[in-house]
Each structure stands twice: as C-alpha cells, then as structure tokens.
Amino acid sequence: MTASPLPAASTEWAAPEIRQTRAALSRVIEPGDLLAQVLIAELGPLEAYGRICASGGPGDALQQRVGETAETAGLSARQRRLTDALPRWRARLRQVQGPRDLRSMQQLGGGLIIPEDSAWPAALNDLGPMAPTALWFRAGPREGTSGAEGDPYERFLRRMPPHHRAIGIVGSREMTDYGGRVAVQLSSELAGRDVCILSGGAYGVDAAAHRGALKAQAPSERAPTIAVLAGGLDRWYPAGNEPLLRGIGNTGLLLSEMAPGSSPTKHRFLHRNRMIAALAAATVVVEARRRSGALSTAHHALGLGRPVGVVPGSVFSASSEGCHRLLRDSPAQVITDAADILHLLLPDGGALSTGSADEPQNTAEAVCTTQREQLDALGEVDQRVWDALPARRFTSVGKLSEVAGLAVPQVLGGLNRMQTLGLVIRRNGHWGRAR
Structure with missing residues (x-):
C-alpha cells in the first residue's frame, strides 16, 4: 500500500x-x-x-x-x-x-485509524453497531516546528486524550453574546487544566468553544481541542471557519468518519453528533434552540449513559429554550462554571486527580462497602443492565439488551462504565458480574 x-x-x-x-x-x-x-x-x-x-x-x-x-x-x-x-x-x-484517499490524507498531515489498531479510541465501541467504520484524522505539525513533529500517526498518538479528559461543548449556531462568552470561558478554563474540548467546528457555540481552548495554555502535548466534522477532511467546512479549523488541525485534531472529498449533509451532521457524544466523557450544552442539533448530541450522550450538563439562560431567550427543556425532561445537570463540569466526571470532585501512593490500601470489608455504595449510586440505565446480568455466569450483549429492554449502545455504555468501576468483567466477548 x-x-x-x-x-x-x-x-x-x-x-x-x-x-x-x-x-x-x-x-x-x-x-x-x-x-x-x-x-x-x-x-x-x-x-x-x-x-x-x-x-x-x-x-x-x-x-x-x-x-x-x-x-x-x-x-x-x-x-x-x-x-x-x-x-x-x-x-x-x-x-x-482506497490508496488514493490514504495518500491524500498523508499529504495533508493525516491518516486513518481503524478498529483493528490499538490506537482506536475505545470509547467509540460504546456505540455498538452505530460505531464508525473508520476514523480519518488530520494532525498537522504545530506552528514553528517546521514539520519536525514526526509522522502524522505519532502526532495522533500524542494528541488524542484519554477518554476521561475529553469534554464535549456544543450549542446553537445562532449564539448570543452571552452564549459565546460562556463557551469561551468554560473551554479556556478546562483546557488550562489539560481537558480536551470536543465540538463540531460549526459557527456559533462550537467555534467559541474551540477558540477558548486554543487560547488556553495547555499543560501537555495533548490536543487542547478536537473538531469532529461531517465531511471529508480535505475541505474546510464551514468555509468561514477555515482559519479556526486550520488552527485546530495544527495544535489538536480534526476527525471525521467520511472519506476525503465527501460533502457534509444534514444526515451526516446528525450522525456526526453521536461521535462527539461517544468520544467525550461528558457533554455540555451551552445554548440550544428548540430544534437545535446540539440537543441531538445531548440525547446521544444520555443514551450512552454519559453525563450531560446544561448552561441555563434567560427564560425570555429563544436561544436557551432547548436547554431549559433538556433540564426539565432529562437527568441533565445545571452548569454554571468549569468546576460544575469537572463534577460531572466524578461527583466526589476527584475527577482528574491521579491519586497518591501514600493512600492506605482498602481492606476487603472496605472494598465490599465501596461496591455496595457504587451499586447504590448507579444511574437508571446502569442499574437495569446490572439487574439483567446473571448472578454466576456470562452472557452476551444481545441477550442483555433483550432482558434489560435497552438498545445495544445503552447496554454497552453501561457495561463499560461498570467495568471501569470494577463491577463487571468481560470474557471472550461475554459479560458477567465481578466477584
């Protein structure tokens, strides 16, 4: 090849x-x-x-x-x-x-990551059958490095953040001054704490979130922001955001499931939203009208069991009508500052701490207590998945979907979250309760 x-x-x-x-x-x-x-x-x-x-x-x-x-x-x-x-x-x-497309992305400083690579973002697997076929990326050398950063795939490896350090910030294209200021402030503060901001590269709140992340002093080589696009990465869309998208590509990552040359369409925008929801550990909606595409991203996140936060606005503002409906009709939480977003990741406030080697080891009794507390704290979706798991044997995702009455992506999301907590284990493609 x-x-x-x-x-x-x-x-x-x-x-x-x-x-x-x-x-x-x-x-x-x-x-x-x-x-x-x-x-x-x-x-x-x-x-x-x-x-x-x-x-x-x-x-x-x-x-x-x-x-x-x-x-x-x-x-x-x-x-x-x-x-x-x-x-x-x-x-x-x-x-x-295929070879031409791969050459084209190579010339643009990118490539193709596939599920068979160990570099494949495992969070996308939570989408189950809705996961993308492949992930095209564009990662140019940082400004002033004269291409000395090495192969594009090496840049991808360095810049792609771990899942728990990725937050989606989305919102309306027709943002108000209030929405723009909030998006910039939140993303700037989070990027300054080495949290990667994911958004869709569109006008409005998306662009404001990307700009806020780019202006922050990120403490590591990881991408300060990632734009997930609905078309091929060999074209800039929207055209008015070309300078912004170039900046994201040179310091962060541009991602798309669409092959080079593919046009962005309404259908592809809606499906792009599921990727933002999956790649982010939590999603925050800053401003959204009643029929905003940002609500699609939030609903995908909720379907995966990911936390969702919403920035409230004026009750007189049509730009916040979708936000208020989301707060009223879903488990989404109110967001007023960056600390609230970090709280979404881990309610005890220790979301991004690395822990201390001096902490005492838990006794077996303490571990059991912790497990009971974890089970009590499970959300509704995760609890239904847990209840559907057999007590002493392993079962398939499809069977769990039938027993729990949940879609496969919801089941996979719950299993992955509980696996992180040590509540379940996977063996030969089947799942069971951890003892």
Missing part, C-alpha cells in the same frame, strides 16, 4: 490490507447504516467488502447469520434484508479509491 509507514512504536497497527479495505468501506457505507456494521462485525472487513464487491445475492446462510444479529441490534425485518442493502453499497464501488 502507498500510505505513509506507521510509526514503529509499541502501538499495534493493523495490516495494510485491512486499512485499505476500511478506507474503501468508509466511502461505500453511509454513517448510521447499522446493517453494514453488522455485516462487517460478522464477517470481518475483508470478507464483508468481498461480498459487497461480488455479484449475485447474499445466499440464505449469510442472510440468516447476519439477520439474527441485526434483529438483536433492533433492525426490523425489512431493514435487515441484504438483498436490498447490497445494491445500495455496490452503487458506490466506482467511487472507491
């Missing part, structure tokens, strides 16, 4: 053939196509792409195999028919130029 060589670090990278295939699949498959993701999960990217490229129908055996998994993912009988899906995927095969 003609893409740039990957850095020879301890990171495990997928084979070039798989990367090239994922690049092709990212052009063939639209975001949100759950049946395509089920097919890839069942067969692997190489065989799945081969089936798409081949002529003829899927065959009864493959339809049954994929159909059963797709049904577990919540697809209707009509939505899981491969005979309907294959033509729509094959219609784009003439557009596939």
Whole structure:
C-alpha cells in the first residue's frame, strides 16, 4: 500500500490490507447504516467488502447469520434484508479509491485509524453497531516546528486524550453574546487544566468553544481541542471557519468518519453528533434552540449513559429554550462554571486527580462497602443492565439488551462504565458480574 509507514512504536497497527479495505468501506457505507456494521462485525472487513464487491445475492446462510444479529441490534425485518442493502453499497464501488484517499490524507498531515489498531479510541465501541467504520484524522505539525513533529500517526498518538479528559461543548449556531462568552470561558478554563474540548467546528457555540481552548495554555502535548466534522477532511467546512479549523488541525485534531472529498449533509451532521457524544466523557450544552442539533448530541450522550450538563439562560431567550427543556425532561445537570463540569466526571470532585501512593490500601470489608455504595449510586440505565446480568455466569450483549429492554449502545455504555468501576468483567466477548 502507498500510505505513509506507521510509526514503529509499541502501538499495534493493523495490516495494510485491512486499512485499505476500511478506507474503501468508509466511502461505500453511509454513517448510521447499522446493517453494514453488522455485516462487517460478522464477517470481518475483508470478507464483508468481498461480498459487497461480488455479484449475485447474499445466499440464505449469510442472510440468516447476519439477520439474527441485526434483529438483536433492533433492525426490523425489512431493514435487515441484504438483498436490498447490497445494491445500495455496490452503487458506490466506482467511487472507491482506497490508496488514493490514504495518500491524500498523508499529504495533508493525516491518516486513518481503524478498529483493528490499538490506537482506536475505545470509547467509540460504546456505540455498538452505530460505531464508525473508520476514523480519518488530520494532525498537522504545530506552528514553528517546521514539520519536525514526526509522522502524522505519532502526532495522533500524542494528541488524542484519554477518554476521561475529553469534554464535549456544543450549542446553537445562532449564539448570543452571552452564549459565546460562556463557551469561551468554560473551554479556556478546562483546557488550562489539560481537558480536551470536543465540538463540531460549526459557527456559533462550537467555534467559541474551540477558540477558548486554543487560547488556553495547555499543560501537555495533548490536543487542547478536537473538531469532529461531517465531511471529508480535505475541505474546510464551514468555509468561514477555515482559519479556526486550520488552527485546530495544527495544535489538536480534526476527525471525521467520511472519506476525503465527501460533502457534509444534514444526515451526516446528525450522525456526526453521536461521535462527539461517544468520544467525550461528558457533554455540555451551552445554548440550544428548540430544534437545535446540539440537543441531538445531548440525547446521544444520555443514551450512552454519559453525563450531560446544561448552561441555563434567560427564560425570555429563544436561544436557551432547548436547554431549559433538556433540564426539565432529562437527568441533565445545571452548569454554571468549569468546576460544575469537572463534577460531572466524578461527583466526589476527584475527577482528574491521579491519586497518591501514600493512600492506605482498602481492606476487603472496605472494598465490599465501596461496591455496595457504587451499586447504590448507579444511574437508571446502569442499574437495569446490572439487574439483567446473571448472578454466576456470562452472557452476551444481545441477550442483555433483550432482558434489560435497552438498545445495544445503552447496554454497552453501561457495561463499560461498570467495568471501569470494577463491577463487571468481560470474557471472550461475554459479560458477567465481578466477584
């Protein structure tokens, strides 16, 4: 393959053939196509792409195999028919130029991260079948370094923050002066504490959040801010934000699931929001009108079990109507300053502390007490997942989805949160309670 060589670090990278295939699949498959993701999960990217490229129908055996998994993912009988899906995927095969796309991103200081890489952001897996096929990125050298920062993949590794240090700040494109000042202040304070700000690169609150992060004195090499875009990274959209997006690409990261040359559309914007929600440990809505796309991001976060915060506004302001409805109708919490956002990550206030080597070790009794307290503190979604887990054996995510009555992404989100707490363990793709 003609893409740039990957850095020879301890990171495990997928084979070039798989990367090239994922690049092709990212052009063939639209975001949100759950049946395509089920097919890839069942067969692997190489065989799945081969089936798409081949002529003829899927065959009864493959339809049954994929159909059963797709049904577990919540697809209707009509939505899981491969005979309907294959033509729509094959219609784009003439557009596939995997090596060219990889070369194009290399020339722009970027590349492609795929699920088979150990560098793949594990938080995206919480989306389950809604996870992206691949993640295109752009990470240019910082200003004044003259390209001396090394390979783009090395820059990605250095800049991509750990999940617990990423906060999504989103809001309306038609922000008020109040919303702009709040977004800048919150993002600047958080970035100054080595918290990465994720947003969508759009006009309004998104741009204000990015600007606030860029002006902060970040204490590490990690990205102060990341923009998740709805189109290909070889074009600047919106065009009026080109200087801002260039600045983000040179000090942080630009991310997209869309192949180079792809146009941003309303459909792709809505699906882009789920990636912001997944990549962020918590999401904060600064201003949102009644039908703002920022509410979509907040609802995705809530569906994943991520904390959501909302900055209240004037009761007379249409720009805050969506915020107030979110506070009224969801578990979202009021945000008034950066400390409130850090509190979202860990209610005891120790969200970003590293702990001390001098702290005494817990006794078994203290651990049991802590576990009981953790179970008592679980949110409604996590509690339903916990209750659905068998007491003494392991079970699949699909079975948990059926028993708990929750969508697969919600189940995965709850399991990952409880795994972090040490309440559950994963074994051979199945989950069980930790003893």
